[in-house]
Amino acid sequence: MSNTELIRKLRAALKPENVLSVPSELVVYDCDAFTVERHIPLAVVFPRSAVQVAEVVRACSDHGCPVVARGAGTGLAGGCTPPPNGVVIVLTRMNKILDIRLRDAMALVEPGVLNLQLTNALSGTGYHFAPDPSSQGTATIGGNVATNAGGPHTLKYGVTVNHVAGLEVVLGDGSILQFGPVEDPAALDLARVVCGSEGTLAIVTKIWAKLTKNPQxxxxxxxxxxxxxxxxxxxxxxxxxxxxxxxxxxxxxxxxxxxxxxxxxxxxxxxxxxxxxxxxxxxxxxxxxxxxxxxxxxxxxxxxxxxxxxxxxxxxxxxxxxxxxxAVGRLSPGYMIQDGVVPRTRLPHIFRRILEIAAKHRVRIVNVAHAGDGNVHPILLLDERDRDLTARAKAASREVLEECITCGGSITAEHGVGIEKIELMEKLFAPADLRAMHRVRQAFDPASQLNPGKKYKTICQ
Ligand SMILES: Cc1cc2nc3c(=O)[nH]c(=O)nc-3n(C[C@H](O)[C@H](O)[C@H](O)COP(=O)(O)OP(=O)(O)OC[C@H]3O[C@@H](n4cnc5c(N)ncnc54)[C@H](O)[C@@H]3O)c2cc1C
CATH class of the missing domain: 3.30.70.2190 (Alpha-Beta Plaits)
Structure with a gap:
């Protein structure tokens, strides 16, 4: 099947107004908030149901073309940057809150519902959706699930996986499955496996979100x-x-x-x-x-x-x-945010090292941190037009993350690995650990149809 035929097939499945294929429109989807690496996709589609997502995945699979799920594109690690010749499946038109059941402390939402949209809908009920990334006004709950997002209040309440009771997902072969929402000791808890998998295991099409009672x-x-x-x-x-x-x-x-x-x-x-x-x-x-x-x-x-x-x-x-x-826009035209974690006792050390690394690479770094979690977010100021500065910022980023590993921490607390940190996975995990992840991925998506080249490139390609 040629690219033209694939696009014709996608238009037939979704209606022409839900498929973009003109370069000037595609350019908007060439990256997420990790803007230093970009790829123009083959097409961008806007399904409105799980059935349509499945149709797109099957058509792309027949064509041998990878797909990547995209929420609001606020990801900071290049998680939804299109793979070469890939089709972007944007979930933002699946944006309905389907049910709120306060007596079960649960809501059923489509993946394109914004995080804050759910909490706003719960206003006055005495409940809220606890994961609160700073991007909660723009990021989707599907994206939060896929990145296992955190936020200021996850110190006490836990990251997104702790607030997911069940998922409906589409696999790389186009099958539609449901995990949960009832806790069932007879089943493997596959919803938790999908959380944080950055779109590499399945495309999330519905979420049973657990609701949290507001504190007194x-x-x-x-x-x-x-x-x-x-x-x-x-x-x-x-x-x-x-x-x-x-x-x-x-x-x-x-x-x-x-x-x-x-x-x-x-x-x-x-x-x-x-x-x-x-x-x-x-x-x-x-x-x-x-x-x-x-x-x-x-x-x-x-x-x-x-x-x-x-x-x-x-x-x-x-x-x-x-x-x-x-507000960083007031300091520089661009930036890169890092997302390292260290044991809390190593916070003073990591902040000292960040200062040294900034000086060594001649990059200005400012800091925000979910410090209670040991999660540091050094923000490296840059101007993408200045290639030398961008290269120095990338080198400084890497050194900060390597230092986090040395401290006994990790390369991501909440933003994910994406394409940005893929090379560091081998530094963080033993080969046997990576092989185990690879086997899980193969069980879900044997053809690596979903978001290839993200999270665990070293073992999947
Ligand atoms: C200013 C700013 C502040 C931020 N603050 C925080 C913070 O405090 N905490 C935090 O955790 N993050 C934060 N982020 C990062 C980002 O907002 C989160 O990672 C968020 O969860 C991404 O949601 P999204 O809808 O934008 O997903 P996208 O960026 O569109 O996608 C992110 C990843 O999820 C996958 N994906 C998206 N939707 C689906 C789906 N339905 N099914 C399967 N895979 C899917 C994509 O393929 C990609 O790998 C911040 C970002 C910005 C720009």
Whole structure:
């Protein structure tokens, strides 16, 4: 079958208005938020049902052409960058909330529903969808499942896999399967295997999302520190004290400059780093827990400890944190965000190393971190038109991630491996571990039809 024939077949299956094949339209889908590597796809399709997804997958399989699922394209590791001669299956038109069952604390949603759309739909019910990536206003729940997304509040509530009761999926041969939603000890828990598989095992077409009861009360503070070292020592001590805040986020001076320019947060100029700490749970005992946390911070000489007094003040603090990456546009025309993890006790060390690596490669790096999880997000500022700078940023990125591995951590906490970190998989895992992953992939998708060249290139190609 020629490319023209395939496109004709896709148009017949989905209607012409749901298939793009003109280069000027395809260019929009040549990358995700990892913009330093791009490939123009053969076609882009917008199915509206699992049956249509299956038809597309089968047509592409007959044509010998790989497919990649795409949600909102906010991924930061090149997970939905099209494979060569690949077809992009965009799930954003499958965007209905199909059912909300509060008594079962569960919602059934299509993959293109935005994360915040579900939480907004639950407003006033006393429930919410707990995974809250900073991109939650734009990222899809299908994308959250595929990347096993985290967020500030996953420190206490866990990443996306903990909030998925079941999935409907399309496999590489076009079959439609359902895993869950009822917990069944007789079955293998395949929904959990698909979570975090970055579109390489199956295309998610429905999600039974677990809903979380809103906490009775919460306390949110912002503490400033004279150095990133002090701030990260405070994080390490809070965790070591056995306290599990709902969120424990760090921002350094570099990112604060961008946030100040964007939102006028009012952080004192002398602050080198800020922690945003949120505690939640039953009202009783929350204030004494807060005092304990503040006392631990005081061991590291915080400059100012400010408590949000109203929901509006709390919202402003979270807006500044969640919009921080967007504010980076005030510092440079482009950026690359890293996503390393280290044991929390190694946070001071990794921040020191990030500074050294930035100086060595002459790249400006600013930092945000889901610090309570040991998850660092150094943001490397670049301008893609400057090839030398981009190459130095890539080299610095790699060195940061290698350092995370050396510390006993990982190359990703939540953004996934994508194409960006594929070369590091061999550094992180033993050959036997990689072979086991490869065999699981083969069981789901023997022809490597789904998103080839992502996550485990070294064993699949
Ligand atoms: C400003 C900003 C802040 C961010 N903050 C966070 C954060 O706090 N935490 C976090 O975890 N991430 C964060 N991210 C990264 C990103 O938003 C998440 O990875 C998100 O889950 C991706 O969702 P998406 O809909 O954009 O997926 P896409 O980028 O479209 O796809 C991501 C991966 O999932 C696969 N995929 C998408 N949909 C499906 C599907 N239905 N079935 C199978 N595979 C699929 C794709 O093939 C790809 O491999 C941030 C990104 C940005 C730009």
């Amino acid at each position: 009360a919460c306390r949110t503070i912002r503490a400033t520190f004279a150095s990133i070292d002090d701030a990260s020592q405070a994080v390490s001590q809070i965790i070591a004290a056995g306290i599990v805040p709902a969120a424990l986020e760090l921002m350094d001076r570099g990112i604060l400059d961008a946030v100040e320019a964007a939102f006028a947060l009012g952080v004192p100029p002398e602050a080198a780093a800020v922690l945003i700490i949120e505690l939640d749970g039953p009202e009783a005992g929350l204030d004494s827990l807060l005092e304990q946390v503040i006392a631990l911070c005081r061991n590291w000489n915080p400059g100012e400890v400010l408590q949000a007094k109203t929901p509006a003040e709390r919202e402003l603090l979270w807006k500044c944190r969640k919009m921080a990456v967007g």
